[in-house]
Amino acid sequence: MSAPQSQNALIRWIDHRMPIFTFMHHELHEYPAPKNLSYWWNFGSLAGIVLVIMIVTGIWLAMHYTPHVDYAFQSVERIMRDVNYGWLIRYLHMNGASMFFLVVYIHLFRGMYYGSYKYPRELLWILGVVILLLMMATAFMGYVLPWGQMSFWGATVITNLFSAIPLFGDPIVTWLWGGFSVDNATLNRFFSLHYLLPFLIVGVVFLHLWALHRFGSNNPIGIDTKGPQDSIPFHPYYTIKDAFGTGVFLLVFAGFVFFAPNFFGEPDNYIPANPLVTPAHIVPEWYLLPFYAILRAIPDKLTGVIAMFGSILLLMALPWLDTSRVRSATYRPIYKQFFWVFVVDCLVLGYIGANPPEGWFIVIGRIATAYYFIHLLIIIPLLGKLERPLELPASISTPVIGSGAAQPQAARMEKP
Amino acid sequence: MRKIVLTALAVAAACFAGSLPASSSEAIKPPSQSWGFGGIFGTFDRAALQRGFHVYKDVCAACHSMNLLAYRNLRALGFSEDEVKGIAAEYEVTDGPNDEGNMFQRAGRPSDRFKAPFANEKAARAANNGAFPPDLSLMIKARPSGANYVHALLTGYEPPPPSVKLMEGMNYNKFFPGGQIAMAPPLNADAVTFGDGTPATVAQMSKDVVTFLAWAAEPELEVRKQMGVKVILFLIVLTIMLYAAKRRTWAGVH
Ligand code: HEM
Numbered sequence: 316m317s318a319p320q321s322q323n324a325l326i327r328w329i330d331h332r333m334p335i336f337t338f339m340h341h342e343l344h345e346y347p348a349p350k351n352l353s354y355w356w357n358f359g360s361l362a363g364i365v366l367v368i369m370i371v372t373g374i375w376l377a378m379h380y381t382p383h384v385d386y387a388f389q390s391v392e393r394i395m396r397d398v399n400y401g402w403l404i405r406y407l408h409m410n411g412a413s414m415f416f417l418v419v420y421i422h423l424f425r426g427m428y429y430g431s432y433k434y435p436r437e438l439l440w441i442l443g444v445v446i447l448l449l450m451m452a453t454a455f456m457g458y459v460l461p462w463g464q465m466s467f468w469g470a471t472v473i474t475n476l477f478s479a480i481p482l483f484g485d486p487i488v489t490w491l492w493g494g495f496s497v498d499n500a501t502l503n504r505f506f507s508l509h510y511l512l513p514f515l516i517v518g519v520v521f522l523h524l525w526a527l528h529r530f531g532s533n534n535p536i537g538i539d540t541k542g543p544q545d546s547i548p549f550h551p552y553y554t555i556k557d558a559f560g561t562g563v564f565l566l567v568f569a570g571f572v573f574f575a576p577n578f579f580g581e582p583d584n585y586i587p588a589n590p591l592v593t594p595a596h597i598v599p600e601w602y603l604l605p606f607y608a609i610l611r612a613i614p615d616k617l618t619g620v621i622a623m624f625g626s627i628l629l630l631m632a633l634p635w636l637d638t639s640r641v642r643s644a645t646y647r648p649i650y651k652q653f654f655w656v657f658v659v660d661c662l663v664l665g666y667i668g669a670n671p672p673e674g675w676f677i678v679i680g681r682i683a684t685a686y687y688f689i690h691l692l693i694i695i696p697l698l699g700k701l702e703r704p705l706e707l708p709a710s711i712s713t714p715v716i717g718s719g720a721a722q723p724q725a726a727r728m729e730k731p
Numbered sequence: 732m733r734k735i736v737l738t739a740l741a742v743a744a745a746c747f748a749g750s751l752p753a754s755s756s757e758a759i760k761p762p763s764q765s766w767g768f769g770g771i772f773g774t775f776d777r778a779a780l781q782r783g784f785h786v787y788k789d790v791c792a793a794c795h796s797m798n799l800l801a802y803r804n805l806r807a808l809g810f811s812e813d814e815v816k817g818i819a820a821e822y823e824v825t826d827g828p829n830d831e832g833n834m835f836q837r838a839g840r841p842s843d844r845f846k847a848p849f850a851n852e853k854a855a856r857a858a859n860n861g862a863f864p865p866d867l868s869l870m871i872k873a874r875p876s877g878a879n880y881v882h883a884l885l886t887g888y889e890p891p892p893p894s895v896k897l898m899e900g901m902n903y904n905k906f907f908p909g910g911q912i913a914m915a916p917p918l919n920a921d922a923v924t925f926g927d928g929t930p931a932t933v934a935q936m937s938k939d940v941v942t943f944l945a946w947a948a949e950p951e952l953e954v955r956k957q958m959g960v961k962v963i964l965f966l967i968v969l970t971i972m973l974y975a976a977k978r979r980t981w982a983g984v985h
Contacts, residue, residue: 350984392799392869395951402951403958551980559977562970569966573959574771577872585873585948586865595908 342528347546348553349534351711356532357560358422363520364561365415370513372408380460382506384499387462388587406576412454413579414568416602419447428654430642431533437634439526444631446519451603453512456505458600463584468597470497479617496590537643538707545711596671604668605661611672612684622684629691636691638699646705650698657690759905761876761883768945771960774953775946777809782925783943784808786936789923791867794859796847799868800947803841807950815841822846860900862913871948878941880906885937888916
């Protein structure tokens with residue numbers, strides 16, 4: 316990264332008129348980061364890398380893809396068979412979507428564990444949830460494009476949810492479809508929007524990073540940096556740490572792409588879409604399953620739709636629902652346990668979402684849905700008031716003096 | 732507090748375990764076979780592919796299309812260019828319109844797609860008691876546990892148990908969802924004569940045709956796995972180097 320005092324005359328010339336190099340030096344090089352960030356802090360930059368991979372592979376796919384009900388399935392198979400390395404591009408994009416959600420979900424739970432959403436990072440958190448919503452919309456529409464059985468029926472089920480809106484439900488659905496069923500018009504607009512939304516995500520990611528750089532990263536101890544002894548420049552320390560994390564991530568990613576490319580997929584999506592044949596089980600992609608479970612847990616359609624969207628939107632209110640002044644769960648012994656119960660609850664919801672709504676699945680789905688909201692709306696606010704947090708260290712560089720339980724913990728945080 | 736949480740977890744786990752057998756209306760899980768194309772280093776056995784194509788061509792092609800394949804793709808099975816030309820020329824395909832505006836028949840060429848047995852779905856149903864023989868190009872990818880399933884299906888025909896009332900024109904096969912399939916047992920011993928002298932038992936023909944179908948569904952499989960091994964090896968070296976660099980960079984931070 317070139318600083319303003321660069322040797323290169325061109326860089327100096329540009330920087331004098333538009334200080335972009337000064338800016339980059341400031342934000343990517345000197346940018347002070349807490350020195351105790353753990354590997355959980357790798358997932359933000361990983362998400363950014365996956366976003367780039369998705370956009371690059373997506374643009375390549377779009378060069379060969381045909382958004383028409385009669386040709387979409389065939390054009391995807393042409394990419395798989397006749398386009399040079401087309402299978403690689405498609406499998407990267409397909410599995411990349413799963414990796415994107417995996418990384419972002421870890422990133423998000425990291426934020427919950429360490430209280431990264433609290434003052435002064437509320438807006439940063441809200442922008443994160445906006446990114447998540449945009450990602451879901453993008454992934455949903457992308458899944459429709461290959462025009463297989465799951466594409467078609469998934470699109471039908473999800474768009475039909477809007478018919479639950481009172482009075483205007485049916486006209487809205489017709490408007491979304493551009494016709495009286497999911498058809499060519501729907502496929503065309505989904506392609507158009509699937510191309511557009513990722514660039515909106517890029518925009519919101521910039522805002523997200525802008526907000527991040529205002530106060531810098533939170534850290535595993537959850538207390539603010541108290542001076543230069545607590546922080547280190549982003550480069551080279553975190554660039555190299557992120558690079559190593561990226562290597563590990565790419566290993567996992569490549570494992571799926573080359574050896575189990577259809578692991579996350581549904582076999583039914585290799586059957587061309589057929590409006591006359593309904594698949595036995597219509598399931599969305601795995602990353603939407605918990606929300607699908609919440610939708611189906613509630614017998615009334617409208618309430619179910621509200622609960623499903625509400626379960627995501629509610630996350631935006633987390634900074635205000637959480638009444639505790641301590642950020643990191645490391646110093647909140649009871650919250651720490653509830654955090655893990657919440658993680659398990661989300662996994663259970665995912666499992667329920669993958670199964671037909673019958674027998675025990677209904678009961679468990681309802682309990683898990685109720686618990687999701689109880690955690691966010693009751694446990695989190697109460698816990699902040701009732702729980703007695705452990706003593707916090709004085710600063711990132713100084714371990715706690717004298718306090719029994721927290722000592723080894725805090726000492727261990729010293730050197731990540 | 733900790734106790735409450737743990738109890739809640741235990742209850743959740745118990746409910747969970749109790750719920751598992753709930754979805755038992757599915758067909759029987761097909762037994763696993765060992766396939767040469769499975770695993771990290773999997774490849775297709777060329778002889779099996781050629782025998783499998785033979786079975787498809789002589790048996791299955793009477794009812795099932797494979798629209799995504801062209802005759803030229805058969806080069807990948809180890810056929811020579813002339814052999815492929817010969818195979819393609821066995822078929823009459825419709826081409827045109829010619830300069831007079833008429834469609835005409837000509838011998839197939841390697842660039843032609845596999846000729847489908849029926850002109851359209853209606854014709855296929857009319858010839859099969861109303862049932863539609865699906866296209867086989869992607870069959871192995873389009874069913875759960877693809878290769879194992881199709882092998883189990885082809886070799887799994889049995890007389891129906893007394894409790895099952897077969898519908899008109901249906902055959903009993905416990906691996907097919909619902910147990911009743913419109914396809915009569917397609918393979919009978921010695922239905923084909925293999926050029927390489929392999930005895931044409933039902934199990935042998937089934938394994939070979941499934942290998943052929945697996946190739947048809949994933950023609951990139953060998954290239955993909957070979958490239959994957961190289962990519963993974965490269966990434967392992969790169970990641971170790973990055974880890975070493977990270978350790979060195981951070982050595983002075985306390
Ligand atoms: C496209 C998706 C996303 C990208 C590219 C992205 C990128 C980043 C990056 C590079 C960082 C800094 C490194 C780090 O602290 O991990 C970060 C921080 C953060 N992100 Fe995201 N993010 C994404 C989605 C989300 C989502 C969905 C949420 C939560 C709902 C979220 C919440 C946060 C928070 C709270 C921080 C500050 C964390 C801290 O300093 O402790 N992000 N993000």
